[in-house]
Structure formats: C-alpha cells, structure tokens
C-alpha cells in the first residue's frame with residue numbers, strides 16, 4: 001500500500017522543528033512506560049527524536065520510525081544507537097513474529113493518513129503477553145486541542161483529531177484492549193492499550 005510520500009510539511013520544517021517545539025512530552029509518560037532496561041521500544045512518528053530523548057537510555061533498544069527522511073536524519077544524528085525506519089504507521093515493515101514490548105506515538109497519530117490501519121499495525125507487532133502501546137494525542141473538545149486542530153486546519157495539514165471516546169472506539173476496532181486513559185495536561189491525553 002502506498003501513502004502520501006513524504007509529508008512535505010515535516011520535510012520543510014525539519015530544520016526548525018526543535019527550535020519551535022521545545023518541551024519534552026515523553027517525560028509525562030515515563031512512569032506509565034514501566035521500563036526496566038530490557039524492552040524493545042518502537043516510536044511511530046518519531047520525527048527529530050524529541051519525544052524519545054528522555055527514554056532512550058531506559059530501554060534495551062529503540063526503533064525510530066517516520067516517513068520524513070529529513071526529520072529522521074536529525075533523530076539519528078542525536079541518537080546513533082537507535083534503529084531508523086523510514087516508513088508509515090499504516091504499513092510497518094516488520095515481519096510476523098517480530099514484536100515490540102512498548103510502542104509509542106506522541107503527537108503523531110493525528111497526522112497519519114489512516115489511523116485505524118496504523119492501530120491495526122500496532123496490534124500486529126505488539127508483544128502478546130506483556131507488550132503495550134501508548135498513544136499521546138490532543139483532545140479536540142478541549143481548548144488546547146481545539147486550538148491545535150484549528151492551526152493545523154489553517155495550514156491544511158490534513159490532520160484528524162479524536163476525542164478520548166472516539167480513540168477508544170478506534171482502538172476497539174483495531175482489536176486493542178484499553179488499559180488506561182488519562183489526561184497529561186489540560187488538553188493532552190494518553191491511551192494505553194494491549195492485545196486482546
């Protein structure tokens with residue numbers, strides 16, 4: 001399956017991305033990730049590596065997946081030990097039986113072309129017994145999420161945002177079982193899920 005190649009917006013802003021967006025949202029999910037140093041972690045939509053910075057040393061090995069080569073290039077310069085993967089969430093290039101203990105997508109899912117296909121792919125490559133995923137997204141029904149949705153619409157980024165309820169429905173359709181959902185701040189929430 002071929003999706004829009006590549007997301008030109010991120011190709012173009014990649015040199016400015018770290019300057020424009022400075023916070024580290026992953027700090028807010030470190031506890032939830034329960035890393036012991038033995039986990040294989042996949043970040044989908046890793047971009048420049050902003051959201052992996054605080055957890056890279058806590059995992060056994062990290063895969064950084066993104067369809068934007070210029071974004072991924074920056075991530076790899078910062079984290080040369082991570083495994084770069086130039087690909088889309090909707091078509092993960094991992095064979096059957098190749099599993100990840102943790103899969104995260106931070107500020108990324110709303111950019112995917114097909115969120116259900118992406119979640120189905122997460123379900124496919126998630127370790128069956130103790131593996132889980134964490135999706136961090138903006139809630140469009142809250143002020144911050146509504147603002148980000150409006151900005152991205154203005155820039156014609158083609159984003160699709162989901163409320164926590166809609167996100168649960170999407171996960172269920174992908175055969176993922178929700179473990180927990182919680183707000184990280186006034187407009188950002190996480191959804192933790194595992195295989196059924």
Ligand SMILES: C[S@@+](CC[C@H](N)C(=O)[O-])C[C@H]1O[C@@H](n2cnc3c(N)ncnc32)[C@H](O)[C@@H]1O
Pocket residue numbers: 003007010044045046047048049050051065066067068071087088089090105106107108111112113114
């Ligand atoms: C706002 S950035 C977030 C990057 C990083 N997670 C962070 O928090 O800084 C969104 C990223 O999603 C990537 N992306 C867009 N479409 C995607 C898709 N279909 N599959 C995976 N990643 C995608 C973009 O290339 C971009 O790097």
